[in-house]
Amino acid sequence: xxxxxxxxxxxxxxxxxxxxxxxxxxxxxxxxxxxxxxxxxxxxxxxxxxxxxxxxxxxxxxxxxxxxxxxxxxxxxxxxxxxxxxxxxxxxxxxxxxxxxxxxxxxxxxxxxxx
Amino acid sequence: xxxxxxxxxxxxxxxxxxxxxxxxxxxxxxxxxxxxxxxxxxxxxxxxxxxxxxxxxxxxxxxxxxxxxxxxxxxxxxxxxxxxxxxxxxxxxxxxxxxxxxxxxxxxxxxx
Numbered sequence: 458x459x460x461x462x463x464x465x466x467x468x469x470x471x472x473x474x475x476x477x478x479x480x481x482x483x484x485x486x487x488x489x490x491x492x493x494x495x496x497x498x499x500x501x502x503x504x505x506x507x508x509x510x511x512x513x514x515x516x517x518x519x520x521x522x523x524x525x526x527x528x529x530x531x532x533x534x535x536x537x538x539x540x541x542x543x544x545x546x547x548x549x550x551x552x553x554x555x556x557x558x559x560x561x562x563x564x565x566x567x568x569x570x571x572x
Numbered sequence: 573x574x575x576x577x578x579x580x581x582x583x584x585x586x587x588x589x590x591x592x593x594x595x596x597x598x599x600x601x602x603x604x605x606x607x608x609x610x611x612x613x614x615x616x617x618x619x620x621x622x623x624x625x626x627x628x629x630x631x632x633x634x635x636x637x638x639x640x641x642x643x644x645x646x647x648x649x650x651x652x653x654x655x656x657x658x659x660x661x662x663x664x665x666x667x668x669x670x671x672x673x674x675x676x677x678x679x680x681x682x683x684x
Contacts (some may be wrong), residue, residue: 492672497676499674500675502672549616560673562618563615
């Protein structure tokens with residue numbers, strides 16, 4: 458069974474640029490959630506996708522957007538990068554539609570540095 | 573909205589000593605509770621979770637956590653730690669919804 462994978466592992470961008478992060482969910486999972494983890498903090502929920510539809514969103518501006526594909530993999534896009542976007546971006550997959558009780562399985566993350 | 577407070581940011585502990593990581597949450601409704609562990613340069617792994625039933629939940633590697641509804645707490649304990657338990661530990665809650673709300677984390681450093 459393949460776990461959650463994310464690419465790239467590290468990324469350096471400059472302010473104002475755009476970035477796309479990718480996530481492959483664990484086999485059998487149809488739900489993907491994205492989190493931002495700033496240095497020294499806990500992960501913050503960005504949004505969740507269930508069967509290609511956005512299923513909930515945290516307190517992030519519209520320049521954070523996402524997609525989920527028919528194979529349940531997902532992308533996180535961030536436009537107009539700001540210095541504060543520097544963080545570890547975590548993808549988590551799960552099965553079910555956000556009952557809250559299901560376990561979310563996390564990938565290793567993509568570390569983004571904005572200069 | 574629910575929030576999570578982890579009362580200790582850093583916990584140094586000697587090998588084979590017990591450890592307790594404290595977590596309090598605020599919510600006006602019932603929640604599900606989780607503890608995740610993050611080893612250096614890795615993603616988060618589920619340690620244990622409380623959904624309902626017995627208030628004491630255990631993990632396969634010797635950790636346990638007790639749900640206390642009156643004190644809105646979900647403290648994590650291990651009676652004897654190993655060097656390999658050095659990691660960051662996150663408490664999280666979810667409502668009957670979709671997102672996990674995490675605390676700021678507790679860094680556990682186990683010394684020989």
